[in-house]
Amino acid sequence: MSNTIFLLPGDGIGPEAMGEVRKIIAHMNDTMGTGFTLDEGLVGGCAYDAHGVAISEEDMAKAMAADAVLFGAVGGPKWDSVPYEVRPEAGLLRLRKDMQLFANLRPAICYPALAPASSLKPELVEGLDILIVRELTGGVYFGEPKEIIDLGNGQKRGIDTQIYDTYEIERIAGVAFELARTRQNAVCSMEKRNVMKSGVLWNQVVTEVHKRSYSDVKLEHMLADAGGMQLVRAPKQFDVIVTDNLFGDMLSDVAAMLTGSLGMLPSASLGAPDAKTGKRKALYEPVHGSAPDIAGKGIANPIAMIASFAMCLRYSFNMVVEADRLEKAIASVLDKGIRTGDIMGEGCRQVGTSEMGDAILAEFAAASA
């Protein structure tokens, strides 16, 4: 079986966090015979500096061919004024679009030891386990026209276009319902049908998919703004949230803070299973960005990146036991009071990126021995 993983560490804290995953992969290859083959490319600002584009054709081809892509983070003030088409974020958007990664799974889990690190009262987030299923290849991110036009009267007009077709809503709803069946069996669909036509269609299609194939799953509809409010009022009411590209982006940052830090949230971006092989194209990345304010200091939290690798083991390589073990290793390290600065708590020991990675690897190795 081929086990190729293409690493795209990117910019800022991306390479720092990726370094910790590299240690875990090396350990697995050395002691478990996993035979992961690694290759590495450039994406984001570093790719722009090297090639003048946010990802080269050669690296795009490698991403398309790999069994899984691990992505760090892109962007930063250094590239604030590069042309829009080649800005660092364009590399990530191209990967998502060309690899057709329509389903973005963003689990927000509040590890028991971290409840006090949340900006909400501990009792609101203790035991929180929600999954945001974000549509990732449609909506306003990719709809045309997308431009700034000169109106000729000293005014300009910025245009973005929100488009959703039935099949796009059907397939993301299907993913959400299927995943709900493996969890608490409840889906909340969020849109703004009160002001957006795409929201009206979203609501209708999710309702139809539910009626047709998933009537055993509890379905609720919520306006996305109210959904944001409910996420901070009583987040534990949710199991699976399914929503569009833009609302999913915003709501997952909100959900991240429920877990204690943006540095905690992993994600998996999955394509459709291949008709012949059943394999999905997949990219795994933390929800956070390149964190320019702390980049280069060795203090970033690598947990979101490591937990993204756990999702990679689970979804791309069917290594469920190892994925569980890695997630448990993260929980044990947190239970022991080992913390990076973003999740620091009273009486805990503050460590840097690499020490946190080492502590997780040590727990993982001990559990796997």
Ligand SMILES: NC(=O)c1ccc[n+]([C@@H]2O[C@H](COP(=O)([O-])OP(=O)(O)OC[C@H]3O[C@@H](n4cnc5c(N)ncnc54)[C@H](O)[C@@H]3O)[C@@H](O)[C@H]2O)c1
């Ligand atoms: N997937 C991605 O590559 C991605 C995602 C979001 C933002 N970005 C880009 O990153 C750049 C910075 O964006 P931003 O500042 O709005 O968001 P950000 O996620 O980079 O940072 C927001 C805040 O969270 C903190 N933070 C984030 N991750 C952390 C971690 N692992 N450990 C400790 N603290 C962490 C940062 O220090 C910062 O204070 C922008 O160019 C943006 O476009 C990229």
Ligand SMILES: CC(C)[C@H](C(=O)O)[C@@H](O)C(=O)O
């Ligand atoms: C960097 C940016 C393009 C990206 C998005 O908006 O999707 C990020 O914020 C995310 O959450 O993955």
Ligand SMILES: [Mg+2]
């Ligand atoms: Mg985001």
